[in-house]
Every structure is written in structure tokens, then in C-alpha cells.
Amino acid sequence: MTAGRGGRIGEGMTAGAAPREGGRIIALRGVTKVYGKGQAAMAALRGIDLGIDEGEFLAVMGPSGSGKSTCMNILGCLDTPTSGEYLFKGVAVGGLTRDQRTRLRRFFLGFVFQGYNLLSRTSALENVELPLIYRGMPARKRHAKALEALNVVGLAEWKSHTPGELSGGQQQRVAIARAIVTDPIVLFADEPTGNLDSSKAKEIMQLITSLNRDRGITVVMVTHEQDMAAYAGRIVHFHDGKVASDERNGGIG
DSSP states (O other): OOSSTTOBSSTTOBTTSOOHHHHEEEEEEEEEEEESOGGGOEEEEEEEEEEEETTOEEEEEOOTTSSHHHHHHHHTTSSOOSEEEEEETTEEGGGSOHHHHHHHHHHHEEEEETTOOOOTTSOHHHHHHHHHHHTTOOHHHHHHHHHHHHHHTTOGGGTTOOGGGSOHHHHHHHHHHHHHTTOOSEEEEESTTTTSOHHHHHHHHHHHHHHHHHHOOEEEEEOSOHHHHTTSSEEEEEETTEEEEEEEOOOOO
16 A cells, blocks of 8 residues: 555555545445453454445434444544454455554544644644645645645644634644544544534534535544534434434534
């Protein structure tokens, strides 16, 4: 696998190429996740079958302990399944080396978290640049890319401000800019509005919706809030480590 949108994951897969399986980017087949052994074993996922197509906006819901966050971690290559198969654009992720999985995250995926995860002593621009530094991108080019991403989220004028000088909604916008600066094809959002009031939450959801609609980024979002899930075009409910329901939704915006 090589760097950039033209990079590869394993044999026969090129970033930016048409997804295999008729537009399917992600497929989980019989995925389980068990923590511990023997009598202490706890099954977080109990045979998950799930497909996500290019350009979808999927909301994942369920009570605490339902397995939704475990599933998100597996999809984001932050964890591995105990059994079953995870295919990313037709390539079996389980067959990749650790370095290849790291490159998959770095070049194909973007992440947004509830807690923003910004570096407190660095500017908004510097926070957005971080993924590009890991890629080894030259300073001038990464400055331009980071500024472009901040412009997309409406914060170009705040580029020199540190997180402490920004509101919660603005900090989450910086986090989203950092997630999209690498031009990911899938954006994972874990409770992205959990720390925001209803007004700022609506603004963030409108931004995420626009990234999905206007830039074609596939979005997978975990949320406890029905009002936020309503923005998605599809809602999957987890319960006791299984998919309890999978429904199409009109979406908002």
C-alpha cells in the first residue's frame, strides 16, 4: 500500500477506484468479538452481518453495551474481530499486516470523536495539519490543505486560535476539518454532538450531512440521540451484540 489517494491496500485495490460488490465499501460477515476467556468471556458482538455502500450516511444506535462502539472500532481498524470477515472495498482486512491496517486508517478513513481530541497548545491550523505531518507532506502543501479544510467547515478566519479560544461547536468543526484534510472515503463519527447544546449540535449535523451529500464521503455515525440519527439515510439498531433492525430513513437536508 502506498501513500495518497492512489495508494493500495493489499493486492488489487486502489484508493479512489470504484468500490467492488456493486458500490459496497464495507462488508461485515459473521463478525464476533469476545473479550476474556473461559467463564470470564464476554461476547460484545454475536455474528454481525452488515454492508455499507459508497455514499451512504449510516447512523448506528443502541443502548450502552449493545456492541455499537465495538463494531465502530473494528470498522475503523482500531480493533480486530474474534471471528468473521471484514471486507473494505472487497479486500479482507484480516489478511492485512499491522502496517497495512495503519495505512488504511491514515489514507482512507477519517475519525471524529465526542471529545474533539485536539492539542490544546496548538492552533486550529496546526491541529488540522497533524494527519498530513504523519504522511510526510511538505510544509507549504500541508498548510494549504489544512487551510482549505478549515474553509470547508467555516473556520478559516480562526486558523490561529487555540482550542481554548474556541467554543465547543468550533472545536468540533476543527476536529472535522482534521478528519477530512486527508480526503477520506469514509468518515467515522462517534457521538459527534454529545458535548454540544442543541443549536450547535444541529450545525454540526448539517455540516456532516453536507460532507456526505456534496463531497460524497460515506459517513458512519454512532449516536444515542434520535434527533441526530434522523439526519442519516439509514439507521441500524444494535442490541445485545446483534443487529436488531436496519431501516432506510428519509434523512434531513
